[in-house]
Amino acid sequence: MLCGQLDGHLRQIEERLGVTISNRGNQFQISGPSVNVAAAQHLLIYLYAEVCQGVGLSPESLHLHLQEAGLEHLAERAASGTDAPVEALQVIRTRRASVKPRGKNQQGYVRAIKQCDINFGIGPAGTGKTYLAVACAVEALLEERVRRILLVRPAVEAGEKLGFLPGDLAQKIDPYLRPLYDALYEMLGFETVNKYIERNIIEVAPLAFMRGRTLNNAFIILDEAQNTTREQMKMFLTRIGFGSTAVITGDATQIDLPRGAQSGLTHAGNILHGVDGISFTWFANKDVVRHPLVQRIVEAYDAHEDKATPLDSPMDKRKP
Numbered sequence: 001m002l003c004g005q006l007d008g009h010l011r012q013i014e015e016r017l018g019v020t021i022s023n024r025g026n027q028f029q030i031s032g033p034s035v036n037v038a039a040a041q042h043l044l045i046y047l048y049a050e051v052c053q054g055v056g057l058s059p060e061s062l063h064l065h066l067q068e069a070g071l072e073h074l075a076e077r078a079a080s081g082t083d084a085p086v087e088a089l090q091v092i093r094t095r096r097a098s099v100k101p102r103g104k105n106q107q108g109y110v111r112a113i114k115q116c117d118i119n120f121g122i123g124p125a126g127t128g129k130t131y132l133a134v135a136c137a138v139e140a141l142l143e144e145r146v147r148r149i150l151l152v153r154p155a156v157e158a159g160e161k162l163g164f165l166p167g168d169l170a171q172k173i174d175p176y177l178r179p180l181y182d183a184l185y186e187m188l189g190f191e192t193v194n195k196y197i198e199r200n201i202i203e204v205a206p207l208a209f210m211r212g213r214t215l216n217n218a219f220i221i222l223d224e225a226q227n228t229t230r231e232q233m234k235m236f237l238t239r240i241g242f243g244s245t246a247v248i249t250g251d252a253t254q255i256d257l258p259r260g261a262q263s264g265l266t267h268a269g270n271i272l273h274g275v276d277g278i279s280f281t282w283f284a285n286k287d288v289v290r291h292p293l294v295q296r297i298v299e300a301y302d303a304h305e306d307k308a309t310p311l312d313s314p315m316d317k318r319k320p
Contacts, residue, residue, distance in 0.1 A: 001056075001057055001260070002047055002048050004059070009062055012059060012062055013043065017040045018033065019040045021040065028044060043065065046065075047062070057081065061102060065102075093139055094142065095138070096186065096187055101132060106128055109128075109129070109283075115279070117244065118239065118279070119245070119278070119279045120247075120269065120272075120279065120281065121248070121249045121250075121267065122282055122283065123251065125298065128287070130180065130223050132247055133221050133223075134184060135148045136245075137245075140202060141201070144265045146243070147217045148194075148217070148219070149201070149204060150204075150215065151180045151203070151221055151223070152181075152220060152221065153206065153222070153224050154208075154225075154227045155207070155208070180221065211235055214241045215239050217242070218245075220239075220245070222248045224249070225248045226251055226254060226266070228260060228264035230262055231264070233265065252265055253301070
């Protein structure tokens with residue numbers, strides 16, 4: 001289990017850490033730069049301990065272990081003798097899946113959601129902002145800490161004009177909320193989600209329809225918040241009632257608003273940072289938990305934007 005099929009796990013560690021691993025039975029030999037060897041040794045010992053406890057190891061989970069921290073942090077932990085790469089956090093329990101936040105930023109994000117009433121998760125695609133927010137919402141609903149879940153998103157096309165969409169309100173905004181639906185189906189099951197939607201326990205609403213409402217005992221998720229205007233963000237934040245938790249997620253580098261319009265997400269980040277009861281979690285490229293290429297793509301775009309001229313990059317590169 002530790003080595004993987006045809007030693008695939010060992011080859012993956014070799015490629016990422018720049019070492020050579022050979023083994024005969026339960027004896028392993030690692031060669032390479034001393035810092036890399038220490039990091040690989042520490043990682044193998046930790047993974048072996050997890051496997052002995054019955055924790056499954058796959059190429060995907062191994063990628064996440066390697067992604068939790070870079071080589072420098074692994075080497076620091078190896079030198080300090082710390083057994084676990086990241087401080088353990090209680091797993092988020094849902095009906096059909098258990099979700100474990102990985103890395104300090106994800107753990108801090110989940111911890112903040114459980115402690116604060118309004119939480120911002122800002123960072124690049126693939127860092128788990130929306131998925132973890134949905135997991136926390138489902139857990140709160142199952143534990144009866146909230147009575148309902150609201151999924152909210154601004155209906156803004158990503159650079160495309162889709163025209164008028166057919167159907168009722170739910171069907172019109174379905175395409176915009178598909179990532180939230182996918183996470184709910186994975187955690188609750190298709191039939192349960194549809195039943196909750198019919199009973200209005202899970203409500204789907206476009207941001208424009210939130211005005212005038214007061215939301216009590218609810219878990220509210222505003223996704224793709226970078227596409228809100230300043231007025232929309234203020235309107236949404238003032239909807240929060242007693243016993244409610246709100247999570248606002250977005251990527252300030254992927255704004256689809258008309259040119260010249262300021263994002264409500266970046267504006268809120270500038271004026272609300274430090275306000276008591278409101279948490280901000282800033283995700284970085286190293287927090288990407290998708291395919292390894294996603295992190296490289298994000299880094300390549302960031303490097304290009306850093307070199308861009310003011311003409312190429314209006315609105316200060318649209319970063320908070």
